Amino acid sequence: MDKRMTESEVIAELRDGMTIGIGGWGPRRKPMSLVREILRSDLKDLTVVAYGGPEVGLLAKYGKIKKLIYGFVSLDSIPLEPHFRIARQTASIPEIVELDEGMFQWGLYAASLRLPFLPTRAGLGSDVLKYNPDIKTVKSPYADAEELVAMPALNLDVALIHMNRGDAGGNGMALGPDPFFDDLFCGAAEKAYMSVEKLVETKELLEQGPIQCLKINRSMVQGVVEAPNGAHFTECPPDYFRDEAFQKKYAATAKDEQAWDDFKKTYLDVSEADYQKAVKAND
Amino acid sequence: MTDIQRDEYCAVAIAEAFRGDGEILISPIGNLPAIGARLARLSFEPGLMLSDGVSKLFGNTPGWGVKGAEKIIEGYVPYRTIFDIVWSGKRHVMMGATQIDKYGNQNIACIGDFKQPKSQLLGMRGAPGNTISHPTSYWVSKHSTRVFVEKVDVVSGVGYDRARELGSAAKYHEIRRVVTNLCVLDFETPDNRMRLRSLHPGVTVDQVVENTGFELVIPDDVPETRAPNAEELRLLREDIDPNGNGKKEVPTEA
Known part of the structure; x- marks a missing residue:
């Protein structure tokens, strides 16, 4: 099985009005390269389902979200996502479903078990x-x-997740301290797309980490994207930690339109390859 | 070991909130809660389990914000396990509160109208599930009428009046304590209205009343908050909070 795709091929599968679950947790192991591709697309009226981090702030800033289902939207070191804050205080997202964090998990779990509720x-x-x-x-x-x-049940049309390692068939490994709920996002979705830091041969998977890290099996995933540094600027340990300096720069754009325009021009109006180049230039 | 500071009384009061909890997970959210929880564990509640806030349980009790402190790991608690523990009841959380009312309803979601808040806060986070599943306490570092309000704008954490309406579904609901920079409060009254339990030395009843936006139950005799004993003071100053993070949050009033 070879399910390798590019970010743009994945996002071409999405449609206006879809319900999209995004894995990870706050500013941790988010499929940011896929999210950036959504920002570059014409997609609109999305229902976004997430333990939210910067992807929610960005999608809200771009006006992509019609309905937001979330337990929180946080950047950890910045407790409240600044663009999300503005979206809430200006009521720019038409529909808001704020849940208890555990209820949110239960909704995904119900969907993944094909139950109407739990x-x-x-x-x-x-x-x-x-x-x-x-x-x-x-x-x-x-x-x-x-x-x-x-x-x-929080039934999803599509789930987007980011893993540390994976193979071309869609087996995925989370090597960090917490696998979060990415398997439930996949289970709750009609189709799931997984970006990975590094693609390896199947026979190499267990060289990457203990078997318990293999949280995603290939039946759960329809497409795999190799995206080195793809979770940037969220953390993706043990590969890398959060880029706090970049996150600060991002957060500052919520208070300053000029800073936002500059940020957008440098990091978002460009291809993923150029994004990564621009990030590297900061080092 | 003299001149006990206000933050040290707060730490003891927070530790006391966990007295009797035994072998459960405690989740102290914030600075002084982290200090007080460590004090409880290092003194009278050694069974308490403490997480690093990410996914590990500490087998020892590293100092708060102490660089290079030895960290022994005794367990693995990713978020999914944390949720299981929450619903199993083997947990006591101490959360903050942007607003809290006389029955202990807590708001950390938003100020103003939920549809378009004047100020978006953290959101519901785990407060609804925490309060309905296991003991909850609150820490308020600045006791004021902005926090202690007649009516909270949004109910994230469930208070006693609402719990009572739920009947048996609220059988695990308990708000143990509210500890502030001025005093300790509880709900040990016939109708579970908030009661002044003790005053930190140097604080008057009037001062608490002035800074509370609703009528508190005030007993005829309000005791002083217990002082740390010599060993507790040593633990606080040498092991738990040698950098004085507690003082930064609650300075002793001049």
Whole structure:
């Protein structure tokens, strides 16, 4: 099986109005080269589903998001994503679904198991239910008769994830300290596309790390993109840590239109290869 | 070992919030919570489990913000495992609160109208699931009427009034303590309204009342917050917070 593709071939598979899940967590192991390709595309009216980091801020800044489903949108060292903050405070994203982090996971898990919902206590009594009247409760059919949140499946059209290693068939390895929920994003999606830091031969996979790192099997993935430094400026350990200086520069663009124009011109109006060159020039 | 500082009283009060917790994961979010949690673990609650905030459990108790401190790893807790622990109940979180009301409803989501907030905050994060699943405490470094409000704009963490309406579904709900730079508060009242539990030395009841935007339950006799003993003070100053991060957050008032 050879599922190798380029970023542009992946993004050409997407359509306006699609529901797109983006793996990783905050500013950690995000498929940024794929996100940058979306920014360069004409795609619009997307529903974005993420434990959000800079990809949400960027997609919001570009006006690509019609509906945002999230547990948080953070840059870690900058607790609130600055472009997301502006998007919220100007109500520029038409539909907002803010969930408890655990409910979010449960929605992905339900979708990946082809269930309509999974029960949980998370959300009960909080305003998550007030602002999301579509989320219903369900009564336990057993003696306890407890009223629980029926967290609906978060079904995705497409999932985009980034792994440390992978093979051409779509087996993927997360070598860092946390695999996050990327396998659930893939499971919840009709189609999943995986970028990897480095493509290796299948027989070389176990030379890369322990078998427990093989979180993604090829049945979960329709396309593989080799994208060295593809998660930049988010972290992708052990390959690299977050580029804090770059992240600061990015964050500053939320307060200064000129800085944004410069940033966009240098890093976003260019090809991925030129992005990587421009990033390297900062070193 | 004299001249106990305000931040050291706060650290002890935070540590006391974890007393009796035994072998569970504690998640102290913020600076003084991290210090107080370490104090509890190094003194009277050695069973507590502490994570590095990413995916590892510390087998020892490294100082807070101490470069080069030895770090022994005893466990692996990626986020998925953390969520499992949250829902299993074997956890006690101490979160911050941008707003909190008299029943302990907490807001870290946004200020103003949710549809178009005046100020977007962190978001719901894990607050709904935390508060409905296991004990929760709060840390407020600047006790003021901006934080302690009659009504929070958005409910992220669930308070006692809402928990009561849920009936048995809220059987694991507990807000243990609210520790601030001025005092310690709890909900040990018949209707679970917030009560003044102790005052840090040098703080008056009036000062707390002035800085609280709702009516607190105030007992006739409000004790002083317990002082750290000599060993606790040594732990705080030498091992846990030698760089004085606690003082940066809560300076002793002149």
